[in-house]
Amino acid sequence: MIQVRALSKLYGKKPVVEDVTVDIQPRKITSFIGPNGAGKSTLLSMVSRLLDSDTGEVLIDKFDVKKMKSNEFAKKVSILKQSNYMNVRLTIRELVSFGRFPYSKGRLTEEDERIVDQSLDYMHLTEMQDSFLDELSGGQRQRAFIAMVIAQDTEYILLDEPLNNLDMKHSVQIMKILRRLVDELGKTVVIVLHDINFASVYSDRIVAMKDGKVVKDGPTEEIIQSDALKEIYDMDIPIQEIGSCRICVYFSS
Amino acid sequence: MKKRYLLLALIVLSAASLFVGVSSISPLDLLDVRSEETQIFLISRLPRLVAILLAGAGMSIAGLIMQQLSRNKFVSPTTAGTLDATRLGILVSMLLFANASMLEKMAVAFAFALAGTFVFMQILDRIKFKDTIFIPLVGLMFGNILSSVTTFFAYRADVIQNMSAWLQGDFSMIMKGRYELLYISIPILIIAYFYANRFTVAGMGEDFSKNLGLAYRRVVNIGLILVALVTTTVVLTVGIIPFLGLIIPNIISIFKGDHLQKTLPHTAILGAIFLLICDILGRVLIYPYEISISLMVGVIGSGIFLYLLFRRKAYA
Numbered sequence: 018m019i020q021v022r023a024l025s026k027l028y029g030k031k032p033v034v035e036d037v038t039v040d041i042q043p044r045k046i047t048s049f050i051g052p053n054g055a056g057k058s059t060l061l062s063m064v065s066r067l068l069d070s071d072t073g074e075v076l077i078d079k080f081d082v083k084k085m086k087s088n089e090f091a092k093k094v095s096i097l098k099q100s101n102y103m104n105v106r107l108t109i110r111e112l113v114s115f116g117r118f119p120y121s122k123g124r125l126t127e128e129d130e131r132i133v134d135q136s137l138d139y140m141h142l143t144e145m146q147d148s149f150l151d152e153l154s155g156g157q158r159q160r161a162f163i164a165m166v167i168a169q170d171t172e173y174i175l176l177d178e179p180l181n182n183l184d185m186k187h188s189v190q191i192m193k194i195l196r197r198l199v200d201e202l203g204k205t206v207v208i209v210l211h212d213i214n215f216a217s218v219y220s221d222r223i224v225a226m227k228d229g230k231v232v233k234d235g236p237t238e239e240i241i242q243s244d245a246l247k248e249i250y251d252m253d254i255p256i257q258e259i260g261s262c263r264i265c266v267y268f269s270s
Numbered sequence: 271m272k273k274r275y276l277l278l279a280l281i282v283l284s285a286a287s288l289f290v291g292v293s294s295i296s297p298l299d300l301l302d303v304r305s306e307e308t309q310i311f312l313i314s315r316l317p318r319l320v321a322i323l324l325a326g327a328g329m330s331i332a333g334l335i336m337q338q339l340s341r342n343k344f345v346s347p348t349t350a351g352t353l354d355a356t357r358l359g360i361l362v363s364m365l366l367f368a369n370a371s372m373l374e375k376m377a378v379a380f381a382f383a384l385a386g387t388f389v390f391m392q393i394l395d396r397i398k399f400k401d402t403i404f405i406p407l408v409g410l411m412f413g414n415i416l417s418s419v420t421t422f423f424a425y426r427a428d429v430i431q432n433m434s435a436w437l438q439g440d441f442s443m444i445m446k447g448r449y450e451l452l453y454i455s456i457p458i459l460i461i462a463y464f465y466a467n468r469f470t471v472a473g474m475g476e477d478f479s480k481n482l483g484l485a486y487r488r489v490v491n492i493g494l495i496l497v498a499l500v501t502t503t504v505v506l507t508v509g510i511i512p513f514l515g516l517i518i519p520n521i522i523s524i525f526k527g528d529h530l531q532k533t534l535p536h537t538a539i540l541g542a543i544f545l546l547i548c549d550i551l552g553r554v555l556i557y558p559y560e561i562s563i564s565l566m567v568g569v570i571g572s573g574i575f576l577y578l579l580f581r582r583k584a585y586a
Binding site: 065066067086087088089090091092095096097098104105106107108111115116118119122123124149169 | 338341342343402466467468470471473474477478480481482483484485523527528529531
């Protein structure tokens with residue numbers, strides 16, 4: 018379990034994340050939603066140690082993340098940030114192999130190769146494994162990065178807006194994969210999302226943030242309610258039940 | 271680009287390089303250990319070949335490491351101010367110690383090369399506008415500022431003539447006893463190979479590196495130290511060789527990608543081959559005179575550089 022305790026981050030004097038306390042349940046998809054500038058990405062960066070917090074602490078399985086060795090941490094938590102700017106020319110397989118870096122420092126063992134094969138297979142990338150990343154479409158590249166994270170084999174997978182710049186088809190594809198990671202491989206996925214309907218349809222729990230604070234935290238069906246959304250987004254959003262999905266119709270409100 | 275073909279070309283060209291020159295030497299002459307030819311061979315030709323190989327491989331690897339760490343295909347010791355900082359360092363060492371030994375010069379020049387490269391990386395961190403072409407332009411401007419400082423003080427101290435010797439890369443002065451500093455490149459190349467995977471990861475960005483548990487800052491610093499060391503030894507022994515660190519890694523990247531553990535040997539070998547070709551041409555074209563290596567590399571290199579710029583969209 019990831020436990021965030023009274024975490025704050027200031028940029029200058031302005032708090033971006035203010036006194037956030039939240040528990041992230043294991044083997045679930047937890048989505049962070051909220052308006053722009055709510056501090057979701059900053060929070061995720063602090064949990065994954067990309068950014069130092071000013072006060073408070075993050076515990077992963079009861080250990081303070083600041084005290085963990087970077088190599089051990091890399092075997093426990095992986096984070097994928099939205100990186101459009103990537104001009105390293107690697108093949109898919111080379112990239113995925115770097116997922117094993119925390120374990121083997123680049124000198125791959127047979128075990129590592131096997132895990133790389135499995136990850137490629139899991140993401141249906143085996144056939145195109147020798148293509149260079151810069152020759153791929155956005156969706157394929159995102160799948161390659163997720164394959165790398167799978168090869169990194171961490172219990173916790175953190176993703177910062179993984180659907181950015183993806184079309185509908187690829188967005189659905191990525192969300193289905195994340196669902197499988199939780200249901201089949203028992204991973205814990207934490208994800209920052211902009212589209213509340215993706216959050217509604219695919220996540221188990223939702224944490225809503227606004228102005229650096231957590232305003233709502235609970236199971237998806239409790240958060241996807243008109244009154245709760247009013248509090249988060251300051252909009253009247255009717256909710257329609259279609260099949261088993263709760264869809265927020267926010268387009269004309 | 272198979273490594274074995276590159277190696278073959280390297281061997282053939284090396285052999286050619288040994289037997290091209292003003293005094294004709296044939297392999298048979300070498301059988302007599304005391305002959306004049308053997309002496310020339312050992313004092314001039316062999317050191318020249320070794321210097322070319324080490325400088326070519328060293329500068330190419332320095333460029334490769336810089337491109338990886340700065341995440342920009344057009345950054346190299348030429349376009350990041352490293353070479354200019356090295357020259358400034360050599361001037362300072364000449365002004366401080368009247369008869370500076372090679373090692374004193376080396377130490378001061380290295381400190382300047384390192385500081386210059388660090389300053390450039392700091393500038394890079396602060397620039398918001400990360401355009402592929404814009405960044406090397408900033409580096410060139412930075413280098414020119416350093417260069418004008420060097421010229422100013424060299425003029426004041428009346429050592430302009432002396433300094434320009436370091437400006438022009440030239441292998442004709444390479445002789446036994448004057449190039450041995452270049453051997454420092456060998457352990458550096460080995461360390462670079464050892465760090466290849468870390469450099470590749472660092473090239474994917476700071477967040478990415480941290481995700482994989484890499485000590486990003488330390489790896490970047492080690493890389494810059496290696497670059498500064500290679501550049502210093504080459505400038506001190508041979509002089510400035512422009513473009514090499516820019517074009518060789520780019521050519522290899524197009525064919526083999528950026529997985530450094532796989533591309534480092536190719537880059538080193540191609541760098542040596544390219545420099546050998548330029549050197550042999552420079553010796554043959556206006557025989558019995560010589561065109562300096564920095565001019566040869568400058569002409570051929572800038573042509574290739576332009577070609578790379580124009581086809582940039584296709585791969586970078």
